[in-house]
Amino acid sequence: VLRDRRPRNCPPGPVEIPFFGRLPIPNAEVGEHLRKKYGDIMSYRTGPTRSVFLFDYNTARETLAKMEFSNRPDFISVISIDDQKIGGVVGSNGVHWQHDRRFVLRNLRNLGMGKCYLEVAINIEAKALVEDLKKYGGEAINYPDSFRTVALNIIWQMVASTRYDLRSEEVETIYRLTEKLRRILTGWSSLPLFIPALNKLPSSIKSAIFGDDVFRNFVEEMKNIVSGVVDKHLEDYDPDNPRDLIDEYIKDMKESEGEDNSLFRRGALNQIVSDLFFAGSDTVYNMMKWVVYLLARYPEYATRMQQQIDAVVPRDRMVSLDDKPSLPLVEAFTVEVLRYSAMTFFNVPRAADSDTIIDGFFVAKGTTVEVAIYSIHHDPRYWDDPHKFYPERFLDNSATKYTAPKQGFFAFGSGRRQCVGELLARMELFLFTAAIIQHFEVRPPHGVDISRDKYVTTGNFRLPPDNKLIYKPRI
Numbered sequence: 001v002l003r004d005r006r007p008r009n010c011p012p013g014p015v016e017i018p019f020f021g022r023l024p025i026p027n028a029e030v031g032e033h034l035r036k037k038y039g040d041i042m043s044y045r046t047g048p049t050r051s052v053f054l055f056d057y058n059t060a061r062e063t064l065a066k067m068e069f070s071n072r073p074d075f076i077s078v079i080s081i082d083d084q085k086i087g088g089v090v091g092s093n094g095v096h097w098q099h100d101r102r103f104v105l106r107n108l109r110n111l112g113m114g115k116c117y118l119e120v121a122i123n124i125e126a127k128a129l130v131e132d133l134k135k136y137g138g139e140a141i142n143y144p145d146s147f148r149t150v151a152l153n154i155i156w157q158m159v160a161s162t163r164y165d166l167r168s169e170e171v172e173t174i175y176r177l178t179e180k181l182r183r184i185l186t187g188w189s190s191l192p193l194f195i196p197a198l199n200k201l202p203s204s205i206k207s208a209i210f211g212d213d214v215f216r217n218f219v220e221e222m223k224n225i226v227s228g229v230v231d232k233h234l235e236d237y238d239p240d241n242p243r244d245l246i247d248e249y250i251k252d253m254k255e256s257e258g259e260d261n262s263l264f265r266r267g268a269l270n271q272i273v274s275d276l277f278f279a280g281s282d283t284v285y286n287m288m289k290w291v292v293y294l295l296a297r298y299p300e301y302a303t304r305m306q307q308q309i310d311a312v313v314p315r316d317r318m319v320s321l322d323d324k325p326s327l328p329l330v331e332a333f334t335v336e337v338l339r340y341s342a343m344t345f346f347n348v349p350r351a352a353d354s355d356t357i358i359d360g361f362f363v364a365k366g367t368t369v370e371v372a373i374y375s376i377h378h379d380p381r382y383w384d385d386p387h388k389f390y391p392e393r394f395l396d397n398s399a400t401k402y403t404a405p406k407q408g409f410f411a412f413g414s415g416r417r418q419c420v421g422e423l424l425a426r427m428e429l430f431l432f433t434a435a436i437i438q439h440f441e442v443r444p445p446h447g448v449d450i451s452r453d454k455y456v457t458t459g460n461f462r463l464p465p466d467n468k469l470i471y472k473p474r475i
């Protein structure tokens with residue numbers, strides 16, 4: 001019980017039950033409710049895991065910029081598919097993280113991130129998406145599976161030279177895993193992450209309380225998928241002709257064979273591939289749900305964007321990144337989607353690697369640090385009328401030029417672990433959104449009201465509800 005006591009001068013927070021603490025915060029709205037009660041910095045404990053939540057943009061930015069907050073908490077490595085659980089980018093730490101992040105950034109850049117041949121690849125997917133949506137012939141459909149395949153195809157071509165058909169069964173299998181992980185991360189099943197002692201329970205009891213052995217099953221299945229892809233690359237590997245990020249890694253791994261301290265390892269490669277799959281496709285796929293939901297909910301913006309596009313892009317040509325200066329509202333719309341949705345409502349957690357101080361409060365070594373992105377994106381100190389969906393906030397006074405947010409925007413995190421795929425994600429969101437607007441009117445079915453602000457939380461994502469929408473081809 002003594003160990004569970006709040007440290008002295010710890011940030012304020014709700015009453016904690018001895019040993020147990022409190023259940024993890026389930027969604028953005030509960031986080032915001034707690035902010036109103038306890039202020040911009042709050043302390044919260046689940047089992048032995050103490051977290052500090054940051055609700056203010058400036059405090060969060062300053063904190064995440066510091067070296068001592070560049071680690072992730074240990075519990076993230078539970079879902080690592082690296083045998084040693086130390087490699088990869090999203091959940092790794094120290095020299096392993098630095099090494100693997102540098103490798104990924106260098107290779108994503110070499111493979112086209114921010115360059116025009118990547119734009120060509122994205123527009124091939126955008127065109128395929130348009131054709132796929134046309135096949136529904138104006139029928140009301142749930143968010144289509146093709147959203148996930150086009151997002152996966154971009155990152156998977158860079159990582160593994162693979163492009164799937166938009167209705168591929170294989171993608172279905174891979175995505176079943178993602179959905180499973182998302183369910184695990186919601187509610188009860190996530191408790192063993194915060195309270196590791198629960199993992200010591202006999203497996204029958206564990207299964208009965210938390211569902212089956214979800215984390216172990218997930219790791220096994222993901223490892224099988226990734227190992228298959230990497231093994232195939234090792235078989236076909238040609239040192240003079242590296243095809244993709246996996247080949248580049250194999251090249252570095254072979255060149256450093258025999259070196260004592262080389263960090264190029266098969267386990268780390270597996271984890272990098274798994275990280276890029278989840279971070280690189282699932283995010284864009286789910287953000288596209290927000291895009292079409294908000295297009296259907298605010299058709300007046302769709303109409304104005306169509307007018308901008310029609311004025312500069314003939315219907316038989318896809319929108320390109322060069323058109324951006326003529327399409328300020330399209331860019332403003334996608335950035336407002338990122339702000340308004342606050343899809344990753346809490347940033348990927350960090351951990352304090354030493355005893356330290358935030359805003360005058362004591363934060364002990366090992367404390368998890370969470371940034372409440374939803375609260376920051378809806379903070380009236382940084383945004384006028386923050387709950388209003390209002391793309392114009394990112395236009396200049398003459399409404400002819402996009403202006404990037406200066407403060408209060410946190411969609412891609414911040415500091416040394418800021419999202420490595422931000423540039424790629426922004427390219428995809430702009431081009432996929434423009435393609436949909438150029439070719440379709442997105443609408444709810446007749447008589448269906450989608451204007452209720454009722455969102456769902458699955459795992460670490462805040463999403464629009466499952467709405468059937470109509471994609472009516474424009475004449």
Ligand code: HEM
Binds near residue numbers: 287343348412413
């Ligand atoms: C709309 C799309 C996306 C959103 C909203 C998003 C958001 C985020 C956020 C909030 C973080 C945590 C940053 C932090 O700790 O401060 C992150 C990390 C990361 N993202 Fe993204 N992301 C997106 C797309 C992508 C894409 C396309 C890639 C593919 C390359 C990617 C790769 C990563 C990786 C590897 C990390 C871990 C970075 C590290 O720990 O060093 N993300 N992302």
